[in-house]
Amino acid sequence: MTTQIALGSAKTRFSNSAFVDYEIDGNSYREAAQANSWMDTTWTLNALKAGLFIPKGGDVKAYLQAAFNRNFPNIFSEDVATSDQIYWMGLFNTYKATLHEGTKIVDQLQDGQTFKEAVVYTVDVSGTGNQVRSLKEELSSADYRLTYDPVTKQVTVELLKDTSETIAVFIAVEAATDVYKYNNMISLTDGTTDLTAEAQVEKSAKGNWLTKNGTQNVDNNRLLGWEVLVNQDSLTIKNAVIEDTINYNQQTFLYDEKGKVLVDVYKAVKDGDQWIKGEKVIFNNQDNPNVTTNGIDGTFTLRIAFEDVIDSPYFIVYQTKLDPGIRNNEVVSNDVSLYGSQTEIHQVTKDVIVKSTNGSGTSTGTNGSLTIKKYDREGDKEAGINKEAHFQLSRKNAEGNYEVVFSELVVRNNKLIQGTSEFDRLDGLRYGDYKIQETKAPDGYERDEKEYTFTISSEEVDYVFELANTREIIETSLALTATKALEGRQIEDGEFTFVLADEENKILQEKTNKANNILFDEITYQKEGTYRYKIYEVQGHDATISYDDSITNVTVEVKNNDGQLEATAIYEGNAIFTNTYTPKAGSVVLEAEKVLTGRSLVAGEFTFELVDQEGKVIQSQTNDGTGKVYFDAIPYDKAGEFNYTIREKVGQDDTVTYDDTEVLVTVSVKDNEGQLEATATYEGNAVFTNTYTPKAGSVVLEAEKVLTGRSLVAGEFTFELVDQEGQVIQSQTNDGSGKIYFDAIPYDKAGEYNYTIREKAGQDSTITYDDAEIPVTVNVEDQNGTLEAKADYGSEPTFTNRYTPEKAPDPAKNQNTKTPTKKNELPKTGETYQVSWMLVGLLLVGIVVVVYRRQKRK
Known part of the structure; x- marks a missing residue:
C-alpha cells in the first residue's frame, strides 16, 4: 500500500510508510507499505502523508496549485510565505469508511519545525486515490476540535461528529534555516485501531544541492578537471562546508610552490537557463581550503569552508592529476558532500573512465603500504620522537620524473597524524618507485635534507622507512652586569665608562653607567664551553674623582641541557666599582645620613633642606639608596665663618614617623697662604632616623x-x-x-x-x-x-x-704568561691623561681640605 503523494515539483522528496486498518461492509482489512521516492509515485491508500517546502517570499497559492495540479484557492491565511515554510497534508479515509466521533488525528512535528496554523477539509480523490481532485468543504469548529502542545509539538484534530468523508488535514509550519531535511509523522486512532504515516521533505532537489562534472584534459591526459555547482536554489546554509574525497592511489590534488592546494571558488550567476562563473571568492584563512589524508581509507579530502552563511549558488573548480600507474579504461571516482552546521545535506559520486594514458601500472597493484619510523639517533627507535616531523612523498612517472603525491605527511611517535586521528601506515599505495624527503624536523632536531628512494612492489609490498635525527643545539645569550658606587656626592647617568674585554684583552663592549647600574649587551653562545672576560673602568679626567682601577674577572660556563644551551656567569668578587668624590679647594660638600627602621629604604623617598644663616632654603636634596644625602658643593671666595642648618622635610606617609631634628653646621674658611681652606663642623652626627610602622x-x-x-x-x-x-x-x-x-x-x-x-x-x-x-x-x-x-x-x-679573596697566582708557575695589565696601562679616554694628572698632583701640593665632624648633638 503506497503512502506517497505527488504534492510538489521535482524539488520535493517524500519518504513515507503506513499501516492502514479499515472496514467495508462489516469486514475488517489491514494493509501496509513503505515508499521512499522522488516525485509522482502513484498512491492508492486509505492513509497518506506528504509535504511541500515553500521558501520565504514564495506565492503560497501558486505553489499549492502546482503541487496538486489543480486550480485550488489558497487554503492558508498567508498569501506570501513570511519565512521558509513546510506545508504538510495528512489524508485519511480514501475508502470512505465511517470515522466515528472522538477519532483523533495527531500530527507529530519534528526538529526544525514551529507550528503556525492548521485547516481541515473534506476532499474528493481520484479513482486510484493518488490525487486530490477537489476541495469539498472546509470543516469548522463544530466539526472538530484543534489543539497544539508546544512541549510535545503535537497538533491534534479530534472529530466531533461521525463522518464517511475523506479527510485532509493541512498544517503550516515555519522551517528552521539550519535544517535541510524535515520529517513528519501523522497518526489516526479511533480507540480500537491506529493508523500511522510518515513523510520527509528536503528544501532542494538532490540535483540542486550539488551537481558535479568531471572531464579528462585534452592536452594533458594525466589531468582531470572537476566542476561542482552548489546550492542552485539559493537557500540559506549556515557554516557551509564542501568536502571532496578522492583515492590517493588514483589521483592527487594539485598544489602551488608553497604547498597550498589549487582550487578556485566563484559565485554562480544565472545566464538564461545556464549557470556561469561570476566573481571569484577569496578566503581570509590561509588554511582554507585545505587537504587532509586518511591513511586507513587511502583517501585525500579537499575541504572548503565558507564563512558563516551562504545564500546563493557557487562554482568550485579544480584539477587532479592521475597516478602514473593508471591504465586506460580504469574508473576514477570522486565523492563530494555538502554540509551545513556539521550536518550532511547531500552527497554525490562522480565516475570518470580514463582514456588514452601512458600508465605502466596495473589496476591490481594498489595494495602497498608505507610505514615511517622517525626516531632520535640516541633514543628509542620503536617509540619514535614525541614531536611532529613533516615529509613529502613523490612517485616516479612514466617519463622517469618524480611527482608529488603527498605534499605533507606528519609523523609523531612513529604514527602518521591527521588532525586528531593517527594511523600506523599509509595503505592502498600503487606499486612503483617513490622518493621521500623530510621537509621539517621535529622541534629541537636538525633536519635531514637528503632525498631517499624506495620501491613498492610484489616483492616488497609493505615498505618501512626509517630516519634518525640528531638533536639541534639551541643557542643562548647572557648579559653581564656590574655595579657603580660613588662616595661624596650623587651619581649621574652616563658619567663613568666601563669596558668588557675577553681574556686576550680584546675590547668587546664599552658602556656607561645608568644610575648605579652597568649593563652590557647580551652575548650569544652557540656551543658549550668556558668563556672568560674582564670588566674594568676607564679612567676619567675629573680632578675631583678618585677612580677605581680594579679588574673584575668573570667566567661564563655554557652547558648543553637536552639541546638547549644554558649560560651561567660566575663573578670574581662583587663586581662593584667604587669612586670617591673630593670637592675642590675653597669649597665644601655638606652631607647627612638617613636611617629608616621597620622596612627597607628607597632612594629619593625623603627630602632634606639646607638652610643658610638668614633662614633661606638654598638647596634641597633626597637620600640615595644607601641613605646618603649629599648637597651640592658650596664655593667660597673669602675667609670667614658660615652657618647652616640641615633639616628633613616632613612627608605625608602616615606609616612613617619623621625625624624633626635640625642639625647645625658651621663652615670655617681660612686663607692659608693664598689658598682658601673650608672645614665643616657638625653639631651632632647628622643622622636622621625615621620609623616605619x-x-x-x-x-x-x-x-x-x-x-x-x-x-x-x-x-x-x-x-x-x-x-x-x-x-x-x-x-x-x-x-x-x-x-x-x-x-x-x-x-x-x-x-x-x-x-x-x-x-x-x-x-x-x-x-x-x-x-x-x-x-x-x-x-x-x-x-x-x-x-x-x-x-x-x-x-x-x-x-x-x-x-675569601682569590689566591694570587704563583709567579714561578706563570713565567710564560702575559704580564698583567697595570693600572696606568688600562685604556684611557683622551691623550693627555699623564700630563693632566701630573698637573693635578702639583696643584694638590698646595691644597689641603679638612672635613671633620664633632660627635655632638644639638
Whole structure:
C-alpha cells in the first residue's frame, strides 16, 4: 500500500510508510507499505502523508496549485510565505469508511519545525486515490476540535461528529534555516485501531544541492578537471562546508610552490537557463581550503569552508592529476558532500573512465603500504620522537620524473597524524618507485635534507622507512652586569665608562653607567664551553674623582641541557666599582645620613633642606639608596665663618614617623697662604632616623645580613620569604647596613601564620653563602575589633656570609704568561691623561681640605 503523494515539483522528496486498518461492509482489512521516492509515485491508500517546502517570499497559492495540479484557492491565511515554510497534508479515509466521533488525528512535528496554523477539509480523490481532485468543504469548529502542545509539538484534530468523508488535514509550519531535511509523522486512532504515516521533505532537489562534472584534459591526459555547482536554489546554509574525497592511489590534488592546494571558488550567476562563473571568492584563512589524508581509507579530502552563511549558488573548480600507474579504461571516482552546521545535506559520486594514458601500472597493484619510523639517533627507535616531523612523498612517472603525491605527511611517535586521528601506515599505495624527503624536523632536531628512494612492489609490498635525527643545539645569550658606587656626592647617568674585554684583552663592549647600574649587551653562545672576560673602568679626567682601577674577572660556563644551551656567569668578587668624590679647594660638600627602621629604604623617598644663616632654603636634596644625602658643593671666595642648618622635610606617609631634628653646621674658611681652606663642623652626627610602622593588621618581617672579610654592599645578597605551602611570596635584598625588610603582609582574620626566611645562594666564587632557614610565626589577634600582628622569630634572624679573596697566582708557575695589565696601562679616554694628572698632583701640593665632624648633638 503506497503512502506517497505527488504534492510538489521535482524539488520535493517524500519518504513515507503506513499501516492502514479499515472496514467495508462489516469486514475488517489491514494493509501496509513503505515508499521512499522522488516525485509522482502513484498512491492508492486509505492513509497518506506528504509535504511541500515553500521558501520565504514564495506565492503560497501558486505553489499549492502546482503541487496538486489543480486550480485550488489558497487554503492558508498567508498569501506570501513570511519565512521558509513546510506545508504538510495528512489524508485519511480514501475508502470512505465511517470515522466515528472522538477519532483523533495527531500530527507529530519534528526538529526544525514551529507550528503556525492548521485547516481541515473534506476532499474528493481520484479513482486510484493518488490525487486530490477537489476541495469539498472546509470543516469548522463544530466539526472538530484543534489543539497544539508546544512541549510535545503535537497538533491534534479530534472529530466531533461521525463522518464517511475523506479527510485532509493541512498544517503550516515555519522551517528552521539550519535544517535541510524535515520529517513528519501523522497518526489516526479511533480507540480500537491506529493508523500511522510518515513523510520527509528536503528544501532542494538532490540535483540542486550539488551537481558535479568531471572531464579528462585534452592536452594533458594525466589531468582531470572537476566542476561542482552548489546550492542552485539559493537557500540559506549556515557554516557551509564542501568536502571532496578522492583515492590517493588514483589521483592527487594539485598544489602551488608553497604547498597550498589549487582550487578556485566563484559565485554562480544565472545566464538564461545556464549557470556561469561570476566573481571569484577569496578566503581570509590561509588554511582554507585545505587537504587532509586518511591513511586507513587511502583517501585525500579537499575541504572548503565558507564563512558563516551562504545564500546563493557557487562554482568550485579544480584539477587532479592521475597516478602514473593508471591504465586506460580504469574508473576514477570522486565523492563530494555538502554540509551545513556539521550536518550532511547531500552527497554525490562522480565516475570518470580514463582514456588514452601512458600508465605502466596495473589496476591490481594498489595494495602497498608505507610505514615511517622517525626516531632520535640516541633514543628509542620503536617509540619514535614525541614531536611532529613533516615529509613529502613523490612517485616516479612514466617519463622517469618524480611527482608529488603527498605534499605533507606528519609523523609523531612513529604514527602518521591527521588532525586528531593517527594511523600506523599509509595503505592502498600503487606499486612503483617513490622518493621521500623530510621537509621539517621535529622541534629541537636538525633536519635531514637528503632525498631517499624506495620501491613498492610484489616483492616488497609493505615498505618501512626509517630516519634518525640528531638533536639541534639551541643557542643562548647572557648579559653581564656590574655595579657603580660613588662616595661624596650623587651619581649621574652616563658619567663613568666601563669596558668588557675577553681574556686576550680584546675590547668587546664599552658602556656607561645608568644610575648605579652597568649593563652590557647580551652575548650569544652557540656551543658549550668556558668563556672568560674582564670588566674594568676607564679612567676619567675629573680632578675631583678618585677612580677605581680594579679588574673584575668573570667566567661564563655554557652547558648543553637536552639541546638547549644554558649560560651561567660566575663573578670574581662583587663586581662593584667604587669612586670617591673630593670637592675642590675653597669649597665644601655638606652631607647627612638617613636611617629608616621597620622596612627597607628607597632612594629619593625623603627630602632634606639646607638652610643658610638668614633662614633661606638654598638647596634641597633626597637620600640615595644607601641613605646618603649629599648637597651640592658650596664655593667660597673669602675667609670667614658660615652657618647652616640641615633639616628633613616632613612627608605625608602616615606609616612613617619623621625625624624633626635640625642639625647645625658651621663652615670655617681660612686663607692659608693664598689658598682658601673650608672645614665643616657638625653639631651632632647628622643622622636622621625615621620609623616605619605598618598599619593595624599587618606585619613587616625582617632579617639581618653579616659579611665577614670585607665591607657589605647594599643589594648584593637576596633573601626569600616562603609561606607555609612552600611558595616564595617575596624576594628582597639587604641594605647598606645589612638590614633586610620584606613588604608589609596584611591580614584580614585572626590566626597563626608560619613563614621561612632563607638566603638565595649567588654566583660569587669568593663568597661562602649561609644556607640557614629561619622559621617565623606570626600571631594575629583580634583586640576589640582591631587586628594586631606580632612576629616571633624564635632566634636571631641573622645570616652570616664569609668573603675569601682569590689566591694570587704563583709567579714561578706563570713565567710564560702575559704580564698583567697595570693600572696606568688600562685604556684611557683622551691623550693627555699623564700630563693632566701630573698637573693635578702639583696643584694638590698646595691644597689641603679638612672635613671633620664633632660627635655632638644639638
